[in-house]
Amino acid sequence: MQKRCRIIYNPTSGREALKNDLVEILNILERAGYETSAFATTPEPNSAQNEAKRAAQAGFNLIIAAGGDGTINEVVNGIAPLKHRPKLGIIPAGTTNDYARALKIPRESPIEAAKVIANGKTVKMDIGRANDKYFVNIAAGGLLSELTYAVPSEFKTLFGYLAYLVKGAELLPRVKPINMHLEYDDGVYDGKASMFFLALTNSVGGFEQIVPDASLDDGKFTLIVVKTSNLLEMMRLITMVLNGGKHINDANILYVKTSKLVAKPVDEKMMINIDGEYGGDAPMKFKNLKRHIEIFANTQAIPKRAITEVKEDEGMDEAKKNFVDGVQELDESDNIKLDK
Numbered sequence: 001m002q003k004r005c006r007i008i009y010n011p012t013s014g015r016e017a018l019k020n021d022l023v024e025i026l027n028i029l030e031r032a033g034y035e036t037s038a039f040a041t042t043p044e045p046n047s048a049q050n051e052a053k054r055a056a057q058a059g060f061n062l063i064i065a066a067g068g069d070g071t072i073n074e075v076v077n078g079i080a081p082l083k084h085r086p087k088l089g090i091i092p093a094g095t096t097n098d099y100a101r102a103l104k105i106p107r108e109s110p111i112e113a114a115k116v117i118a119n120g121k122t123v124k125m126d127i128g129r130a131n132d133k134y135f136v137n138i139a140a141g142g143l144l145s146e147l148t149y150a151v152p153s154e155f156k157t158l159f160g161y162l163a164y165l166v167k168g169a170e171l172l173p174r175v176k177p178i179n180m181h182l183e184y185d186d187g188v189y190d191g192k193a194s195m196f197f198l199a200l201t202n203s204v205g206g207f208e209q210i211v212p213d214a215s216l217d218d219g220k221f222t223l224i225v226v227k228t229s230n231l232l233e234m235m236r237l238i239t240m241v242l243n244g245g246k247h248i249n250d251a252n253i254l255y256v257k258t259s260k261l262v263a264k265p266v267d268e269k270m271m272i273n274i275d276g277e278y279g280g281d282a283p284m285k286f287k288n289l290k291r292h293i294e295i296f297a298n299t300q301a302i303p304k305r306a307i308t309e310v311k312e313d314e315g316m317d318e319a320k321k322n323f324v325d326g327v328q329e330l331d332e333s334d335n336i337k338l339d340k
């Protein structure tokens, strides 16, 4: 039976380039054996999430999230709770596109990103659950994490990543550490920290060296606690990140692997950021769902140590063969008709 694909795209994402490429993307997917249709998300809350759930339950084999990290997060929230989950493809069209960066999916050309899907290599990716929400890339808590929602989205579209830096420089002097209680697999952190990150990939806020030893399918988060909020110390840590990830052994950083986390505020409110958006307040429980969603990735470009197994989209070659056979059968029946 022919496989079916639903593209869920955000027509307002990033530079809105996606719409122009849609016809070519549909062609690429049809040639790869997927009967494909597209759904444009609407401004209503959870539009992408609801459509992803509906499409999964309607039996689509592949759902493509085409948009920014927000659209990817919604699509994952739509399919993650289901028993039978379709495969996921990603066509990045946002501003930071952290998740595509981690999967080495081309971020400048939606057509090149569609070719990664047509190439048929997948990874069963870990995702995270935070209370009852799911995330693919990062959860974070503490005052510094508020930076991400301090940047208005029109501003992000215009200036992209620069917006974060400008806003970051503006907010940094106001950041102060808060008391946190963090329970992870092998210990407890009780003390002041300006923020904690719980990362699933190596790619956080456009930086690729924050988790230099990230594994995408080992069932573990990387927990990073930034103990300082001193401006000079922060600048030093950022320089260490840019210098190949040397921050991980610094005295101001706790850097551990864990499959779960309980985060509790002590005397102040602690907002939690999930995949770049406000996701509620602590206390919050986080759990790594090991190899929960099979995602198409540019596996050749991902460091070998980051993935344990690359899978082949089954039936991809079969689909191409059927297509050729189908053409031959048609020719033959035409001949029979002609002979008669």
Ligand SMILES: Nc1ncnc2c1ncn2[C@@H]1O[C@H](COP(=O)(O)OP(=O)(O)OP(=O)(O)O)[C@@H](O)[C@H]1O
Pocket: 010, 011, 012, 013, 014, 040, 041, 042, 043, 044, 045, 046, 047, 067, 068, 069, 070, 071, 072, 093, 094, 095, 096, 097, 153, 156, 157, 276
């Ligand atoms: N048709 C639409 N009109 C207006 N807003 C929409 C529409 N479809 C989706 N949205 C909104 O777009 C947001 C998600 O944006 P998304 O993450 O895809 O792109 P982005 O914001 O450009 O990228 P990034 O997150 O990388 O900055 C959600 O808040 C969603 O409600």
